[in-house]
Amino acid sequence: MxxxxxxxxxxxxxxxxxxxxxxxxxxxxxxxxxxxxxxxxxxxxxxxxxxxxxxxxxxxxxxxxxxxxxxxxxxxxxxxxxxxxxxxxxxxxxxxxxxxxxxxxxxxxxxxxxxxxxxxxxxxxxxxxxxDPVLFLRAIILAMRKVFILDDLETKLSYYRAREMTYGEAEKHFIKALKIIDGAMTTRQLNKAKKLAFAEMDKTKYNPNKEVLYVDITGEIYLVCDKFSNQDIVKELGKMGVQTRKSLTVSSFLKDAIIPKAFRKGETHLQRANRLAKPYLMRDIGGDALECVSDVAYANERGIDGIIHISPFTCMPEIMSQNIFPAMRANCDIPILPLIMDEQTGKAGYLTRLEAFVDLMRRRKRKIQQQKKQEEAIK
Ligand code: SF4
Structure with a gap:
């Protein structure tokens, strides 16, 4: 046009x-x-x-x-x-x-x-x-491949951020990596850019032996993915030595809604949601509620340290899922922090809640480790 x-x-x-x-x-x-x-x-x-x-x-x-x-x-x-x-x-x-x-x-x-x-x-x-069907198909594949690479880069960033020796170094490399991916416009360029971008991330100096906490972030997809609306929760947690994993990503959405079944590998997020959410929520009630309920069960199944649920104020599906979490406690022994965001949410109170949650998870983890040691000593 x-x-x-x-x-x-x-x-x-x-x-x-x-x-x-x-x-x-x-x-x-x-x-x-x-x-x-x-x-x-x-x-x-x-x-x-x-x-x-x-x-x-x-x-x-x-x-x-x-x-x-x-x-x-x-x-x-x-x-x-x-x-x-x-x-x-x-x-x-x-x-x-x-x-x-x-x-x-x-x-x-x-x-x-x-x-x-x-x-x-x-x-x-x-x-x-x-x-031009060929041109459009190339454009769609290029965009989708970029989405997968960007999500993988974010995962890398979260790993390094929780362990970096100098605060802010991982993010500096991440910004450079994004520019490298942005510049690629063909399959060949993107293959090369992907290698360069990950090599850029790997320049971060970090402590591989640092004891970190593992937290999943679930909730309404926009808030989970958008750092302004979630007040950069991933960065704030990274500073506190927490490695995060976003349960809702654009790549997982693509697998469920865009990529044809024949080209998918493994269980998709929605398939897992239908499997794990069933005891608590029988059907899709809109938004990402079904996925969020199942994400709590999935985080519990993997034995990670906690899960944070972020939702916008007045979001109808997420009000429902937050009300289901207490009923999941009987089967899911995992700390859950629900956060509701709107334009009035202040940074100080928000950070205090995150710090308290991290503190709780740390104490719980130590207690579990001590219990294990005692059990092994008795054997
Ligand atoms: S109601 Fe919730 S899920 Fe729906 S658009 Fe609003 S924020 Fe997103």
Missing amino acids: KKDNKKIKVAFPHMGTIYIAWAAALRKVGVEPFIPPYTSKKTLSLGTKHSPEAICLPYKLILGNFIEAVEGGADYVAMISSPGICRLGEYGACIKNALSDMGYKANYIELTLYDGIKGMYNFLKQISGKN
Whole structure:
């Protein structure tokens, strides 16, 4: 799609590092990605000002991203849509109306997530004005491969951050690694970039023998993946010597919703959710509730030190899952910290809760280790 011989600029909302994958798919089909400034307090205040008061936090932040994108010169704003039972299904129409009420002229375009590859194909066709199946397939594969690499890099970052010798070193290498992945535009370049990016991460000086805690992070996917909305929980925990694992990631979502069954390996997150959540929640109630309930059981099964559940204030599915956790205590002996976030959440109180939780997990771990030692001595 071209405007006065200029490329159309298309903006997507932020959610962690996903902008790198979107940008790759758009560039591949000849469309210019417009990457709005990363979500900030300004984004939040813009979004909040023009949103219904009780709507969930991701809506406010996405709207804020779009306002900043349009004011920065984006011609199109692209939003994902899903037919879910929760408010996500309404986001598209509400955002479109809000932007038009504010007098912005930007065009609005939707990507229907649950149409899988077909939905992505149609989106690229519409946005590029081309009809080139081979090119679109290459763009989709490139973007999806980037998503998997980015998630693996985050896992690496979490490992090194909890053990690094100099505070901030792992993150410095991570930022360089992201730039390397961002620059790759073909399969061959991406293969090379992947090796370089992981080699960059491996430059971090760390103590492999440091005793760390292991914590899973579950909750509403936007909050789990987006560091602004979760107040960079992974970084804060890393500073306290905690290695985290995000239970909800974009790559796990792709395996469930986009990648055809024939190309998947092993059990997907949704398949595991259906298996492990069943005793507590019989069916999908929208959002990520089913996955969150199963994530508690999965974390317990692996014997890790704790699980944190993050959800936006007024998120209906996550209110349900938080109310199921107490009933899981009979079978799941794992510390759970529920955190509810909104635009009023202050940093100091939030950090105090994290510190107290880490302290609790540390004492519990020591107690378990002592008990084991005593049992072995008796044998
Ligand atoms: S899952 Fe919760 S936060 Fe996300 S769109 Fe639905 S209601 Fe809102």
